[in-house]
Amino acid sequence: xxxxxxxRPDRTTTHGRWFLDxxxxxxxxxxxxxxxxTVIGPTVSDGAIVYEEIRSAAELPAGVGDEQTPGRYxxxxxxxxxxxxxxxGPTSWKRWVFPPMIELNSGKRVGHRVEFTPARSxxxxxxxxxxxxxxxxxxxxxxxxxxxxxxxxxxYRARRRSVFIVAVQCTTAASTCFCTxxxxxxxxxxxxxxxxxxxxxxxxxxxxxxDGAALVDGPLATSLRPASPxxxxxxxxxxxxxxxxxxxxxxTAGLHDRLLAQLxxxxxxxxxxxxxxxxxxxxxxxTCFCTxxxxxxxLEGHTATSERFWDSCFSPGFARxxxxxxxxxxxxxxxxxxxxxxxxxxxxxxxxxxxxxxxxITWCPVGIDVREELxxxxxxxxxxxxxQRVEPVAASFDxxxxxxxxxxxxxxxxxxxxxxxxxxxxxxxxxxxxxxxxGLPGFPPLPISISRFTVDGIELTIRGAGPATKxxxxxxxxxxxxxxxxxxxNWPLDRAVGxxxxxxxxxxxxxxxxxxxxxxxxxxxxxxxxxxxxGARTPAxxxxxxxxxxxxxxxxIEVHQTVDRAGPEWEGRVGVVTQLFDTASWEGAxxxxxxxGPERMMQATSNTLAGRGVTPSRIFVTLERxxxxxxxxxxxxxxxxxxxxxxxxxxxxxxxxxTFSREGI
Amino acid sequence: xxxxxxxxxALNATWFGAGLPPETQTRLAALARQxxxxxxxxxxxxxxxxxxxxxxxxxxxALRTLVPERGMVTILTIEPGDIWGWxxxxxxxxxxxxxxxxxxxxxxxxxxxxxxxxxxxDCKLASLLYPRMLQAVSRRLAASRxxxxxxxxxxxxxxx
Numbered sequence: 144x145x146x147x148x149x150x151r152p153d154r155t156t157t158h159g160r161w162f163l164d165x166x167x168x169x170x171x172x173x174x175x176x177x178x179x180x181t182v183i184g185p186t187v188s189d190g191a192i193v194y195e196e197i198r199s200a201a202e203l204p205a206g207v208g209d210e211q212t213p214g215r216y217x218x219x220x221x222x223x224x225x226x227x228x229x230x231x232g233p234t235s236w237k238r239w240v241f242p243p244m245i246e247l248n249s250g251k252r253v254g255h256r257v258e259f260t261p262a263r264s265x266x267x268x269x270x271x272x273x274x275x276x277x278x279x280x281x282x283x284x285x286x287x288x289x290x291x292x293x294x295x296x297x298x299y300r301a302r303r304r305s306v307f308i309v310a311v312q313c314t315t316a317a318s319t320c321f322c323t324x325x326x327x328x329x330x331x332x333x334x335x336x337x338x339x340x341x342x343x344x345x346x347x348x349x350x351x352x353x354d355g356a357a358l359v360d361g362p363l364a365t366s367l368r369p370a371s372p373x374x375x376x377x378x379x380x381x382x383x384x385x386x387x388x389x390x391x392x393x394x395t396a397g398l399h400d401r402l403l404a405q406l407x408x409x410x411x412x413x414x415x416x417x418x419x420x421x422x423x424x425x426x427x428x429x430t431c432f433c434t435x436x437x438x439x440x441x442l443e444g445h446t447a448t449s450e451r452f453w454d455s456c457f458s459p460g461f462a463r464x465x466x467x468x469x470x471x472x473x474x475x476x477x478x479x480x481x482x483x484x485x486x487x488x489x490x491x492x493x494x495x496x497x498x499x500x501x502x503x504i505t506w507c508p509v510g511i512d513v514r515e516e517l518x519x520x521x522x523x524x525x526x527x528x529x530x531q532r533v534e535p536v537a538a539s540f541d542x543x544x545x546x547x548x549x550x551x552x553x554x555x556x557x558x559x560x561x562x563x564x565x566x567x568x569x570x571x572x573x574x575x576x577x578x579x580x581x582g583l584p585g586f587p588p589l590p591i592s593i594s595r596f597t598v599d600g601i602e603l604t605i606r607g608a609g610p611a612t613k614x615x616x617x618x619x620x621x622x623x624x625x626x627x628x629x630x631x632x633n634w635p636l637d638r639a640v641g642x643x644x645x646x647x648x649x650x651x652x653x654x655x656x657x658x659x660x661x662x663x664x665x666x667x668x669x670x671x672x673x674x675x676x677x678g679a680r681t682p683a684x685x686x687x688x689x690x691x692x693x694x695x696x697x698x699x700i701e702v703h704q705t706v707d708r709a710g711p712e713w714e715g716r717v718g719v720v721t722q723l724f725d726t727a728s729w730e731g732a733x734x735x736x737x738x739x740g741p742e743r744m745m746q747a748t749s750n751t752l753a754g755r756g757v758t759p760s761r762i763f764v765t766l767e768r769x770x771x772x773x774x775x776x777x778x779x780x781x782x783x784x785x786x787x788x789x790x791x792x793x794x795x796x797x798x799x800x801x802t803f804s805r806e807g808i
Numbered sequence: 809x810x811x812x813x814x815x816x817x818a819l820n821a822t823w824f825g826a827g828l829p830p831e832t833q834t835r836l837a838a839l840a841r842q843x844x845x846x847x848x849x850x851x852x853x854x855x856x857x858x859x860x861x862x863x864x865x866x867x868x869x870a871l872r873t874l875v876p877e878r879g880m881v882t883i884l885t886i887e888p889g890d891i892w893g894w895x896x897x898x899x900x901x902x903x904x905x906x907x908x909x910x911x912x913x914x915x916x917x918x919x920x921x922x923x924x925x926x927x928x929x930d931c932k933l934a935s936l937l938y939p940r941m942l943q944a945v946s947r948r949l950a951a952s953r954x955x956x957x958x959x960x961x962x963x964x965x966x967x968x
Contacts, residue, residue: 649959649960650959650960651960678960679960680958680960680961684960705885707955707958707960708881708882708883708955709881709882710878710879710880710881710882711870711872711879711880711882713882714868714910714911715885716868716885716887717870717871717882717883717884717885718884718885718951718955719951719954719955721951721954722947722951725947726823726889740959740960741959741960743954743957743959744954744959747954
């Protein structure tokens with residue numbers, strides 16, 4: 144064997160995963176061009192990232208990001224030089240497989256005869272670099288519309304069949320993205336030749352077709368090395384993080400039927416007051432396919448060329464006939480677009496017309512957000528999913544299940560967070576605000592709030608205030624403890640959907656509220672303004688400081704902190720937590736409040752919140768009483784008519800009435 | 809310094825000054841000046857005569873007191889809209905804490921002696937200002953009580 148063959152691993156049998164170094168990305172473009180293809184990719188032009196012909200990797204938008212909100216698009220500067228660190232721009236791949244204008248035929252009248260000559264074009268062979276999950280889905284939708292029915296678009300087919308697709312897995316998302324809701328991303332699963340996931344210094348590369356395999360075995364072979372497990376894991380984690388960041392902005396279950404049942408909803412007229420029927424949404428949309436045909440004749444009118452160009456159902460004359468127009472009012476045309484895209488498209492083509500790319504939201508000049516309109520016109524049947532009732536385990540006087548400490552974190556001088564695993568799966572499915580009875584042999588079992596739910600376990604944040612809690616804080620990795628639960632009721636986050644949320648935490652009271660904040664951050668769009676007010680004793684007693692910073696900078700949660708007292712090096716606020724919001728400018732009438740901390744602090748907070756206009760039935764506190772069983776049978780935790788472990792620990796102020804903080808109850 | 813119109817506008821934008829009748833705002837603005845203070849400046853020293861009363865417009869001020877074993881302890885921070893140096897018009901006119909700008913600060917500053925004279929001579933002004941002053945101090949008193957209770961203390965009465 145030649146030494147060069149010995150040196151190259153066999154790539155033909157296992158296509159596996161590869162790593163393409165950033166400096167070798169050009170090899171991909173060169174290889175595609177050498178194959179006679181015109182390479183289309185993202186590049187900066189006219190203040191946006193658009194898809195145009197590119198000739199080298201240097202034309203990709205390195206270090207460029209984007210910021211998109213309804214009616215607003217801005218490019219930003221990233222602090223790395225990633226070339227795919229943005230999401231979709233105003234143009235889509237549609238313009239290359241379904242061009243804005245094509246010549247259809249030319250016609251001639253010669254005496255009595257007429258002649259039509261189709262303009263058969265020979266499309267170029269194309270390669271697309273940077274196709275996102277939503278865009279792949281859009282190409283799939285266009286295939287169903289234009290190339291799968293009784294009648295087909297030959298021009299589309301010719302262009303589409305020749306395209307080599309290099310897909311890109313999204314590792315960032317815009318606020319307008321909702322691919323997750325439409326089932327189209329951010330992961331790319333099929334329909335591509337090669338898929339790239341951008342990492343530091345290069346790309347994880349996966350093969351999706353024989354054409355892709357041929358490139359990997361052939362011209363790209365010397366530019367690739369096998370991907371390491373870290374490459375694979377990091378890529379998967381980044382894409383999963385993107386999915387988590389998007390959440391599920393648009394519940395789509397049953398949307399077709401719900402929407403089509405609302406043709407007379409008053410909201411159509413309301414949105415029409417804002418909509419200027421400019422058609423930007425249809426131009427930017429990667430699946431819209433409406434066209435019109437126009438004629439160009441010579442001066443004598445004997446020879447004519449017929450052209451097909453993109454039109455829009457929003458055009459005033461789109462539904463015109465001799466007697467008038469079927470959709471003369473803007474509200475009719477808006478309704479046509481939305482009910483087609485999300486409703487009747489299913490009946491016609493067996494798929495949704497929308498892929499969740501968000502372009503129509505970003506590029507609408509008046510900022511109409513289809514997600515908001517759909518929720519308003521056709522709200523999901525259960526907008527507020529009931530928390531699942533989880534059966535607690537070991538729910539008897541005598542039993543505990545065992546869990547193992549897999550990680551510990553010293554939060555402050557006397558507070559430790561234990562990460563537990565190996566417990567019954569019921570614990571990870573617990574609801575926000577539930578607690579576990581925690582037992583160590585020789586110590587009384589104690590109720591500890593669950594401060595985080597993980598895939599295979601829970602976290603407990605424990606302050607070592609007495610012998611039992613100190614023993615728990617002293618546990619090491621590998622040590623075991625006993626659990627009973629999850630017990631108690633939960634913070635009613637479903638009551639806060641669509642409302643503003645005020646969260647007030649004092650001291651270790653932040654621990655039972657932490658799962659609420661995680662849930663909010665993962666599904667941020669469902670809630671209004673979210674404000675967290677956190678008071679700690681001194682700066683050294685602040686819990687979860689890194690998470691607090693992250694919630695403030697990345698999760699859209701306003702975090703305000705204060706301490707009771709501090710030394711001269713502290714430049715933050717000093718004072719009680721109520722001072723953080725007693726003169727704030729927000730209106731309380733629409734808000735839901737969750738409060739946790741020492742009872743005296745919760746009382747002062749509730750008074751201040753009521754003074755700001757928050758309704759007592761929407762102020763929730765969590766109570767702590769002496770518990771020995773956690774299941775309402777030992778009698779210790781009674782408060783008025785309630786057993787705190789069983790009827791609480793979360794109560795609304797309206798439920799508690801004047802038993803709250805009354806002496807001796 | 810700022811001209812009269814700017815001072816009245818700045819006064820009107822604070823909770824302390826908003827809602828005062830225009831002639832009172834003008835009267836107060838005549839006694840005021842807008843002052844920028846760099847971070848780290850000590851505005852008042854605990855125990856000394858309070859020469860100035862201020863309404864904070866921007867930045868952050870810390871109120872500190874000296875605890876011999878612990879050094880300077882910050883007991884409260886003042887945010888924009890709040891007042892400092894209220895002791896300028898309350899006998900014995902001595903500051904109850906050391907007041908330090910911990911960020912660059914802009915305040916509407918009133919000279920203590922002039923303000924005291926104006927309040928003595930102008931009953932209408934006094935009847936409008938003292939309630940606001942009391943309200944500010946009462947809010948601070950309520951907060952101090954909660955801080956005093958040390959609700960987040962370790963090992964308080966816990967047997968757990």
